[in-house]
Amino acid sequence: MQLGWIDFSKEDRQKALDVINLLSEQGAVDELGIGIIRDAFANYFFPGTSTVQTRAKYFLIVPYVLREAVDGKYGKDANRVLRAIDSAEKDCGIRLLEADPKAEGVIGTRVLPKGWVARKPSDIYWNGIRTFGIFCDYGLSIPEYVSLAVKLKEQRSVSWLGNRNDDADENDKDDSDAGDIGNIRFWNLPIYHDDWRDNLTIELTQEEAFYLDKQIQKSTKGSLLEYVLKNHIDLNEYDDFASLTAELSEKVSEKLAYMMKLACNFNNLVYMARVRYNVMLSEGENTYANDEWSRILPDIKHNATVDLDAVFGELQLINPRAKSFLCGIQTAFMAxxxxxxxxxIRKRERSLKGAARAKLSRTKEFDHSKWVGGGMLDYRFSNARRIVNDIYAGEVSADV
Incomplete structure (x- = not known):
């Protein structure tokens, strides 16, 4: 199947890329339309993270690049500045690989140095950068930030020409150091040097690691991510979200423990539906799916006991069709x-895709030995673990 779109603007193009990217994200295949609930839980526990984030360093590389790009050296044309940002991000990728060709999580590894990625680090990390208060939000997209910053820079330059004073240069430097243009503060960053690109590596410096640790804690109060960092929890000790819940449910706040258990109960219900989906898609020929169904069948009623009203209510979700499907399948499993x-399950897939595109309408076309549609929900646990591990490693880097 080929996909295409009419490219009216950079923002439209990015929206299309985001949709296409969802199809290739690990664990994001959503045959039964529960992604909105999965993501709402993930945002509750690990805000600012996403399934395509690779390393914590990008939470700072991107701001360094974006802040420098609007300092005036690329002129007044916002589009030119955006192209400069693209080029700078690619250059950083090349530098990271030159420092360590085997470094994990460097975006663009497979295409650099000749090629570059369609979805840049700034696109991937922007939501997290805003969520963590590294960028002082204002609800701006990157193009909007660039456009506003360029205009403010130009306006202030004109103002200086008409009203210079002895403190102008010093004030200019103060604003630059603070990440401000005029009276607007865009950035909240640790102190870094102009030569930050020299000897650039994917590992956090100790100062960067301490900064991210405190900044994330400050901006994600009440979340599981805050608790993990605040208590220096080693996420490598846990295989998945369920094992983390079992260990921490008696230690975290009452509300967080409740939400973690609710997420696990929801996970059990969805996983049973996914197992049945694979049994159906393989026409009973997928050995793993058959074995999994045999394993969970004795506990079918217990695994279906999730309070769906609480799930939708706590997450403030309104999706009548999704809720109707989940309530229906819960009733079926309970019986x-x-x-x-x-x-x-068959009707749900058809309602989402149409009869012609539904896989269950074309079971002969698929490899019956392969699993389709995701397994147990991760809620971005593995993605958060990567970010947290980077922070911990940076904090001890100078002591090793």
Whole structure:
């Protein structure tokens, strides 16, 4: 299948890329339309993270690049500045690989130095940079930030020409150091030097690591991510979100423990539906799917006992079709009615994709030995673990 779109603007192009990217993200295949609930839980526990973030260093590389790009050296044309940002991000990728060709998580590894990626680090990390208060938000997209910053820089330059004073240069330097233009503060960054690109590596410096640790804690109060960092929890000790919940549910706040258990209960229900989906898609020929169904069948009623009203209420979600499907399949599993569950799954996929595109309408076209549609929900646990590990490693880097 080929996809295409009419490219009216950079923002439209990015929206299209975001949609396409969802199809290739690990664990993001969503045959039954529960992605909105999965993502809402993930945002609750690990705000500012995403499934395509690779290393914590980008939370600072991107701001360094974006802040420098509007200092006036690229002129007044916002489009030219955006192209300069693209070039600078690519240059950083090349530098990171030159420092360590085997470094994990460097964006663009497979295409650099000749090529570059369609979805840049700034696109991937922008939401997190805003969520963590590294950028002082104002609800701006990157193009909007660039456009506003360029205009403010130009206006202030004109103002200086008409009203210079003895302190102008010093004030200019103060604003630059603070990340401000005029009276608007855009950035909240640790102190760094103009030669930050020299000897650039994917690892955080100790100062950067301490900064990110405190900044994330400050901006994600009440989240699981804040608790992990505040208590220096080693996420490598846990295999998945469920094992983390089992260990921490008696230690975190009552509300957070409740939400973690609710997420695990929801996970159990969804996983049963995904197993049945794979049994159906393979026409009963997928050995793993069959074995999984046999394993969970004795606990089918217990695994279906999730408070769906609480799930939608706590997450403030309004999606009647998704809730109707989940309530229906919950009823089927509680009654141990596999036939009813299968019919609901079949109808759900058709309602989402249409009969012609639904995989269950074309079971002969697929490899019956392969699993489709994701397994247990991760809620970005593995992605958060990568970021947290980078922070911990940076904090001890100068002591090793």
């Amino acid at each position: 141990s009615d596999t036939h009813m569950a299968d019919e609901l």
